[in-house]
Amino acid sequence: MLDTFDGAAVRTWCRLALAALGQAREEIDALNVYPVPDGDTGTNLYLTVESAAEAVDAVFTADGHGEGAALGPAVTAAARGALIGARGNSGVILAQWLRGLAEVLAEHGGSPEALRKALLRAAEAAYQAVAEPVEGTLLTVAAAAARTADARHDGLTAVAEAAYRAAREALVHTPDQLAVLAEAGVVDAGGRGLVAVLGALVDAVSGQNPMGPVALRQEIAVSFTAGCEGHERPPGPGHPAFEVIYLLDAPDEALPALRERLAGLGDSLVIGGGDGLWNVHVHVDDAGAAVEAGVEAGRPYRIRITHFAEAAARxxxxxxxxxxxxxxxxxxxxxxxxxxxxxxxxxxxxxxxxxxxxxxxxxxxxxxxxxxxxxxxxxxxxxxxxxxxxxxxxxxxxxxxxxxxxxxxxxxxxxxxxxxxxxxxxxxxxxxxxxxxATRHAELAVAEGESWTMAGVCQSGDVLGLIDGDVVAIGDDLAETAVTLLDRMLAAGGELVTLILGEDLPPGLADRLVAHTRRTRPEVDTVAYEGGQESALLLIGVE
CATH class of the missing domain: 3.40.50.510 (Phosphotransferase system, mannose-type IIA component)
Incomplete structure (x- = not known):
């Protein structure tokens, strides 16, 4: 459990948030009915956070920081990475939410009080990014998390948990605030994504796995499953035909005119960023005019234009x-x-x-x-x-x-x-x-540190035998553990054994395993190949 949010925690948070969004991606896509029912919010949020996580990893590796990168560079990299990789309406809003968070944490550090202030600033920044804020969306969920976190809570974990619980509660009530959600019988997709991100934040600072996402899925299961069929369709009459999104190099003073121009062209306008770099998202009928507006303001690039109704033409x-x-x-x-x-x-x-x-x-x-x-x-x-x-x-x-x-x-x-x-x-x-x-798989590896496993506690340097990803054998002798692992695999039967030899597997061990199998299981064919992989000393497949 952390007392202070630091650079390593930012890296962990990004990885956990990416995993959480990856697990919930299809569910969130199915919830997507607003602002356009195109079934991609979960994918867009995943890609946005993936870009953030890659940017943070680059900070840790570029200067040899290891696990010691400072909070400011790490959280700033996360926000910038999210901005550059932001996809869709919700992705740009989430990137701007991260930017607001980064502004405070980079300046004031990672204390509980700083995190409270950061969550407030994040919600404020998200609202500012949207030309016409609508309640019952990610914005509402962010605001609820910030208000609750701003109350007095002792400790970093308490602040994060309070924000997370408030976000969950706000998400459940989004259909009460937005008619299109109520009609479809779903909660807001972007808000569901933010709940996953905040759940990952709790994980990162507490080291525990909050049961919230599972509990929440049970709470809303009837709602979203009743209405999710058919959401992956282009918008009907009355909706703009194109989604236009691009990065823009432009001075801050050019933004008011750009916002006014784009607001007159369409809807779902979101502009996130700052310090001369912006991510522009808008739905319009005239895609060329939206790009031209960017040219007038600065230098647009990475331009993506999606015609909602013409997937077949693409x-x-x-x-x-x-x-x-x-x-x-x-x-x-x-x-x-x-x-x-x-x-x-x-x-x-x-x-x-x-x-x-x-x-x-x-x-x-x-x-x-x-x-x-x-x-x-x-x-x-x-x-x-x-x-x-x-x-x-x-x-x-x-x-x-x-x-x-x-x-x-x-x-x-x-x-x-x-x-x-x-x-x-x-x-x-x-x-x-x-x-x-039909192919059971196993691998032989060496433990990098002390850890609890299904087979007991292993120490650094112990030889591990894993079957289908679970540790089933721990030993101190490579050859003996390999033989034990192979025997465990064949105990369930098999006709063909495939051995893939890793780069660091000692010479002669493969020959010993082949001879052992032919002696103890003459009915089983055994083949060995040089794999050259670094990740495992030996891979075993049994068909």
């Missing part, structure tokens, strides 16, 4: 630049594993074990496949949220994409073994998913 434009074939993309680390996947007919995205690919990297790798249909093999459960966000973006571009949540490269190799591009897409996906699911 798909047709995409069709001119891609083939009609099918591709498989595997995310793996290690040159040996990459070669194995390539030999099996898969494109490969090399993964850094210390920096998993973000959604934008995954999306770009899929585009490079130049195929209409793409099957994505993640081979790591930590990539599911980023892959889900990337897939949603790609589907908007007209691609047909299936994300197979393979948890280990051995499951990915099993899926590749049955891949058949001559089958229909759905049949191929089902066959590959079945093959991956």
């Amino acid at each position: 798909a047709g434009e995409r069709e001119e630049t891609v083939s009609h074939g099918r591709a498989v993309l595997s995310v793996v680390s290690g040159t040996g594993l990459a070669e194995l996947c390539a030999q099996a007919g898969s494109a490969v995205l090399p993964a850094d074990p210390d920096r998993p690919p973000a959604s934008a990297e995954l999306a770009e790798a899929v585009r490079r496949c130049a195929a209409r249909e793409v099957i994505l093999l993640l081979n790591d459960p930590e990539l599911r949220a980023a892959a889900g966000a990337a897939a949603d973006q790609l589907r908007e571009e007209g691609l047909r994409i299936a994300v197979l949540p393979t948890r280990s490269p051995v499951q990915g190799l099993a899926a590749l073994a049955v891949h058949d591009a001559s089958r229909r897409f759905d049949e191929d996906v089902v066959a590959m998913t079945s093959a991956a699911g």
Whole structure:
């Protein structure tokens, strides 16, 4: 439990918020009926926080700070990263909320009193970003959190928990304030996202997992499930045709005229930022005029124009630049594993074990496949949220994409073994998913520190045997633990054992395991490959 909010806590908060939004992304997308029922609020918030988290990581790595980066640089980087990566109406508002928070924390430090003031400033900044603030939205939830946090609470955790509880309560009542939510039977999507972010803040300062998101989902389950069908549709008559969003380099004094010009062109106007850098979001019928307004104010760039009603036209434009074939993309680390996947007919995205690919990297790798249909093999459960966000973006571009949540490269190799591009897409996906699911996976690793596991307490340097992600064996001898792990895997049966050898696996150990299997299980075929991965000494797959 922290007494003071610091740079390391900001980094932890961003990571936890990203995980929380990744878990709730589809739920939040389903809630999205205001201001436009286009079903992307959860994805937009995820991408916004992903950009914030990457910016904070850069602060920690650029100057060798380790875990000691100061609060000011860390929280300022989070706000700027969110601003640059903000997507959609809610994303820009959340970025401006973070900016308000950063202004206070960077100046006054991370005391409980500073956090109270920061939450008030954050809510104020969010309201200022919106041309026509509407209650029953993220703004209302932010204001409720700030008011409650401003009351006297002792300690950083108490302040964060008070803000979180107030946000939850305010979210439940958003349908009472906004008719479109009441008609659809849902709470506000942006507000639900802010609740997830505040829940992550409680996690970051307390080290505990608040039960709020689960409890909240139970409270509103009847409401949002009753109305979420059909929300992923373009707006009907009366709504502007385009969403325009861009970054803008412009002096502060140019903003009033820009706001007035854009407000006259459309609605859902949100402008966040400061110090010469702005993120502009507006819904208009004349997209060109919205961009021209930015040119008059300064230098617009990273311009994104979305035609709400013409997803099919976008798909047709995409069709001119891609083939009609099918591709498989595997995310793996290690040159040996990459070669194995390539030999099996898969494109490969090399993964850094210390920096998993973000959604934008995954999306770009899929585009490079130049195929209409793409099957994505993640081979790591930590990539599911980023892959889900990337897939949603790609589907908007007209691609047909299936994300197979393979948890280990051995499951990915099993899926590749049955891949058949001559089958229909759905049949191929089902066959590959079945093959991956029928492959049990294990790994051999070395503990980096003391930790509680399902098999007991491990110390730094202990050899760990994991099956399906859970520690089942702890030893001090690498070879003995490897044999124990393999025997545990085969106790449940199997016909084929695949061993993927890590970069640091001692010479001769693989031969010992192959000989052991042939001696004790002669009916089982065993194959070994040089994987070259750094993340695990040994990967084991049993089919």
